[in-house]
Amino acid sequence: MKKHKLYLIPTPISKRKKNLALPEHTLEITKKLNCFIVEKPQTTQSFLQWIKHPTPPYKMTMRVLNKKTPDQEIYSFLKLLEDQDVGLMSEAGAPGVADPGAKLVKLAHDNGIEVIPLVGPSSILMALMASGMNGQSFAFQGYLSLNDKKRIQELSELEQESSQKNQTQIFMETPHRNEQLFELLLNKLRPSTRLCVACNITQKDEFIQSKTVHHWKQNDKPDLQKKPCLFLIYSGS
Incomplete structure (x- = not known):
């Protein structure tokens, strides 16, 4: 049985008329694919229309992989790769990073399917690049706990770990919080801990600032409500 390739296709983090984030090679590969496994079909269809994909939607195969997709259904996606190359897309940014698509990528490796990551934007790396913090040692923590007590404890532990390991700690929150x-x-x-706030990356009102907590307190607070943000802290030497 011939095994086809699983392409990991990054998508723009923000909606812009001009393409500022995706290289031509990524667009070329995407336009040759007619089968996609996606986090949100509506977002994917809008993206494919934006890049002027030559295949009409009714001739495409599209399956949904989100955090609610059962493992058995994810396993069934391997059958698609028996017939054709498949593209995996997140709702925004890099698939498989803070994204349920990682489960399919693992299955592909376990079944000897070639996995090919394409070049494109990652808000996590872009925030780290712009933070001025340690890019040699860093950890992405995803979302912190919703419980206030646990969240405070987690922050204390992350700050301590940053100090002990000389490591940048990266985490995120839902926009309304x-x-x-x-x-x-x-x-x-x-x-003295440095805090970087990276908000609306790649959008016209992109906001990225990095300074100590002490200096943040001396300045006007940024408007972060309902905007995608990443937070980075660093208390190393």
């Missing part, structure tokens, strides 16, 4: 998390960071972190 950004400002509450930002206030918590200012109130619970040490004044």
